[in-house]
Amino acid sequence: MSATRMQLLSPRGVRLLSRGRNELLAVSGGVQPGGPRVRSLTSPPLSSSSPGRALSSLSATRRGLPLEKMSENGVASRAKVLTIDTMNPTVKKVEYAVRGPIVQRAVELEKELAEGMKKPFTEVIKANIGDAHAMGQQPITFFRQVLALCSYPELLNDNTFPEDAKSRARCILQSCGGNSMGSYSASQGIPSVRQDVARYVERRDGGVPCDPDNIYLTTGASDGIVTMLKLLVCGEDETRTGVMISIPQYPLYSAALAELGAVQINYYLNEEKCWSLDISELQRALDEARRHCNPRALCIINPGNPTGQVQSRQCIEDVIRFAAKERLFLMADEVYQDNVYADGCQFHSFKKVLYEMGPEYSNTVELASFHSTSKCYMGECGFRGGYMEIINMDEEVKAQLTKLVSVRLCPPVPGQALMDLVVNPPQPGEPSYNNFIKERTATLSVLAEKATLTEQILNTVPGISCNPVQGAMYSFPSITIPEKAIKEATEKGQQPDMFYCMKMLEETGICLVPGSGFGQRDGSYHFRMTILPPTDKLKILLNKVKEFHQNFTQQYS
């Protein structure tokens, strides 16, 4: 019996595919009453003009027989080679809520508005994704000047560009083959950029040494995370690699683990304690997982996405001790390292804490830390820049990592250039310094304001409860959904919070992501919203959410 066949017939863990645009593309868990229908293995492919023949052809192909023996009237009646039944089943298991059906519907609504269709709103506000520039955040002038100079070096003769921008551009271009960003770089990244990253990490971590050879530039942080998971995942059945991820999580992790066929080990963050991480919960999750897989890695997102918590130094130390004791490879997603807003909170890198714990830990615990150009005050998502630092990695594995990344040739060079500017921004005394500080400070203080504003307004709504947004770019409030609404959602084959968010979108034009896309404790419901819209628009958005929630609660009470 083939894997595909098994997956479709298995009574447990069946993945259902629906075609309705308002429904989830794939539903975790069992059959939902009234939900999307299961495609029968014996149903003919949609595109076939001769169902009976197509079916026997399909079976023939599965047995590896050439088709022409089955077919009399030639190719026209052929079933497709690649169908939902014959495609890679692990890809079907992948889900990514941040760009899921609700966002597809939001795009449709925008089109409908543009075509003059009447709606109860005049604008779709997308608060589903941490896409700062799309929400009006301005890029850092210096960064863009240098990128323009690197793109079109004729501009180096233009006197309107500041000298420090020109000198940075010259440095970057000198590190590029033929002085062009159009050349491939080394697969690990441009050496001078990796050196600048290393110096940045050393400054950030109060002098803890950083070896540029441990830095790998990446295509956004996602690329680095997936690459590291690729190295780690192996084994079959009860020796299959398990990877611990927080719930709620950023769905890149669950998507990558599904694609790699790894076992996802959920540990739950403590919503009552401001989404903090309890070691006892890590232990519980690990002990349970050890019964059926081989747990090898522990992923942490700090500051948290979607939950916005900032981990204390003590917590990080405890996590490192736990990873050491339990022999887990640590993956620290630290892309929001500059996004810390709450009083008394501070970003501590896993690497710094690891080194402060002494050689017993700093010489042994394996750690990969990820950073990106997409978040913090930069918000340069479109350039797909990022890096990872690997600590205590086995030298032979490192050679394999270097080989693996070489297959994709190199991360985008403009993204590498941007990463270089982020880790090596204008310095005191340089002509662009004051303006850089002004722009950075302005962006970060507005974000801090919006973090407080979001928490405050949401907490005025009965039935919505929101933890402080200590850092990152999101709030993840819990919402009370009335029983009647849960029933209606279930009848529609939707998660109750998907039902809630879809209704909000249709009625208000506000696009949020349901908590079920990130994971949450059974019976609890949430949504993730970014704090990125401009303050005025954010206020409107929050008040519309308030009004919607009140109406929704009334309607279903």
Added chain:
Amino acid sequence: MSATRMQLLSPRGVRLLSRGRNELLAVSGGVQPGGPRVRSLTSPPLSSSSPGRALSSLSATRRGLPLEKMSENGVASRAKVLTIDTMNPTVKKVEYAVRGPIVQRAVELEKELAEGMKKPFTEVIKANIGDAHAMGQQPITFFRQVLALCSYPELLNDNTFPEDAKSRARCILQSCGGNSMGSYSASQGIPSVRQDVARYVERRDGGVPCDPDNIYLTTGASDGIVTMLKLLVCGEDETRTGVMISIPQYPLYSAALAELGAVQINYYLNEEKCWSLDISELQRALDEARRHCNPRALCIINPGNPTGQVQSRQCIEDVIRFAAKERLFLMADEVYQDNVYADGCQFHSFKKVLYEMGPEYSNTVELASFHSTSKCYMGECGFRGGYMEIINMDEEVKAQLTKLVSVRLCPPVPGQALMDLVVNPPQPGEPSYNNFIKERTATLSVLAEKATLTEQILNTVPGISCNPVQGAMYSFPSITIPEKAIKEATEKGQQPDMFYCMKMLEETGICLVPGSGFGQRDGSYHFRMTILPPTDKLKILLNKVKEFHQNFTQQYS
């Protein structure tokens, strides 16, 4: 028995890892006499300070037991979580010769030269990779002007930029969220860029319709190819997906297939007939493969890499007929579509031929075609721009594809902008048109000259035989290696052509890639060299190759 363990112990298909820098990172096939040693499963990890304990700990971990029960003196003696023995075995099977050990040695030699070390040459010339700008090719001015404008829109007020560049930049920015290249785009790519791609494909193919919904922008062509393979590969053992690739091939294909665990089905190009493709050879390869796997896809590179042939219209038609008859998904790697030099040769897209063959084929044969900003006259590798067009893909599979690409958020936006310019360059009457045509023509005629030059000079060398470089950017001459040299290489555990190329690098500073990295008929030897160095340098290079080959032949005769 775990997969890792099996892989290490299996007498067939063992992959050997060597640590010597002059040796292959991974060797295909069986044990080479005197070659790199096999790491014993019972040998302790290198980094352990307590081998015996580390070993028992490792076994404990494999059984899923927590380590601390095994260890008395704590973490310091811990073996690593991730070692060459416990990492993902499919990653170990990946090879990528274009950036393999010979290139690593070339980089070292450059460093040694820079440090003043004495060598028999003053410069390393890298002809290993199709990296045009690194070899001095100049970017198209118009493209870079628009990219600078998009990076730093303040420049839209600068009167030195031509109006058409400004208007293109405005269009691109208007399609970006918040008018910034720093925003994420739609995962499938910016809609207006996909529309421009569709119009380009229609023009290229003489009016054959192209639906923008079938266009997916990618991070270089490699990204698209790997994504398509990911959808296709499934099954276990004799139902495992097989994918047909040409030999010689571009090693992205073998690397991706190894990583996905697919079966690589080799079909050999006919070197005697100018590397053309014989349908009888496709049939032979397919029939053999059907005995042990489920062949589902056929990959074609046209114009050819590394072999430089341009397929005739008739050949493409025959291939399509074959794919239809045998029910194979066609993947057409057409990134060199503008790189055609030889008289009588012309680029025919698979899609155009498919449509000309009538609805029996055009409505049924599933095809993905790949293009990129990295080759042709642009050579903009560093921007990682590309697209794929999918034809006749099942609608449900397409929804899965769209979902899959959303996990990585989006291809780099500067690369998308560049792809847009490639498919929508300056038009007659626009201010930049004449200069654009001048630059494009100059680049392509120099490439044509160098294609001829390469073939001619190489064919003057006894023991080297080079087919005409009809297209693309490489020559792949066959070389005669004396028996004595083959013996010495074998004793060193090296492929004879790796031995040859490594010796050439050490003696002349010329960096080529051995044919074994691309695949070749047993007992034949080749190297791949790009035709990209500037004409003067290319002449020097070719004459050095000539001299080296003569000396090498003499030395080993």
